Amino acid sequence: MSPAKLSPFSSRLLNWWDRHGRKDLPWQHPRTPYRVWVSEIMLQQTQVTTVIPYFERWMKRFPYIRLLAAASQDEVLSLWSGLGYYARARNLHKAAVLCVEQFDGALPGSAEDLVNLPGIGLSTANAIVSQSTDRPAAVLDGNVRRVLARHAAVEGWTGKAAVQKTLWQEAEARLPAKRGADYTQAVMDLGSLLCRRTNPDCERCPVNADCQARQQGRQLDLPSPKPATKVSDRVLSMMILQDEQERILLHRRPPAGIWGGL
Secondary structure, X not given: OOOOOOOHHHHHHHHHHHXXXXXXXXXXXXXXXXXXXXXXXXXXXXXXXXXXXXXXXXXXHOOOHHHHXXXXXXXXXXXHOOOOOOHHHHHHHHHHHHHHHHOOOOOOOOHHHHOOOOOOOHHHHHHHHHHHHOOOOOOOOHHXXXXXXXXXXXXXXXXXXXXXXXXXXXXXXXXXXXXXXHHHHHHHHHHHHHOOOOOOOHHHOOOHHHOHHHHOOOOOOOOEOOOOOOOOOOOOOXXXXXXXXXXXXXXXXXXXXXXXXX
């Protein structure tokens, strides 16, 4: 679907972002594909305020993809320590190695190629493209899913394939023809700053006039919660092994499963 010239949604959203949006995040200056990529991976399941110091340390140590690719996985994981979800760091390292081997040390320029790298899905690929080239491309991270599920009153858990298909259609229908980078940041800011999971600030929302969830009084009902899953108990036994010099013996866990690679 080609971007609209300027949909009412994107027009109001961009006007709001021009006045209130976040424009001083460290990965925005400069907004290179590599910096956007690292920030997008770090921001998965993690708040902006938590990510900023990790991002700044990362860029001091690995300002270029080649430096990241040349590092050991242990060094990468050490720098990531405390941020959680360590598979993200391992995938960044693996993808950097592939970029050196296949793309001369740069990220590929298309979403079609980006999604073939470890840890990069379509939303992340589109975020990299839109924010580093200013070409409009639909994104669908957690904040954007919530915005669209409410604005279009999309029923169902957003992790379900059929619901995601609908949300992708809604995301693409709202794209502007220009200002792809600003729009991507704006729709993510809207979800983070106003269209929050709890206590949404609907009065200040720039697109509240035609928000279907607000019209129906269902802001807190949408998006639909994840279906309950049965929780299984896990019993773990641990031991500490020391040699004659009281040095602790360590063994790396397999890549998959709990605490993978640690």
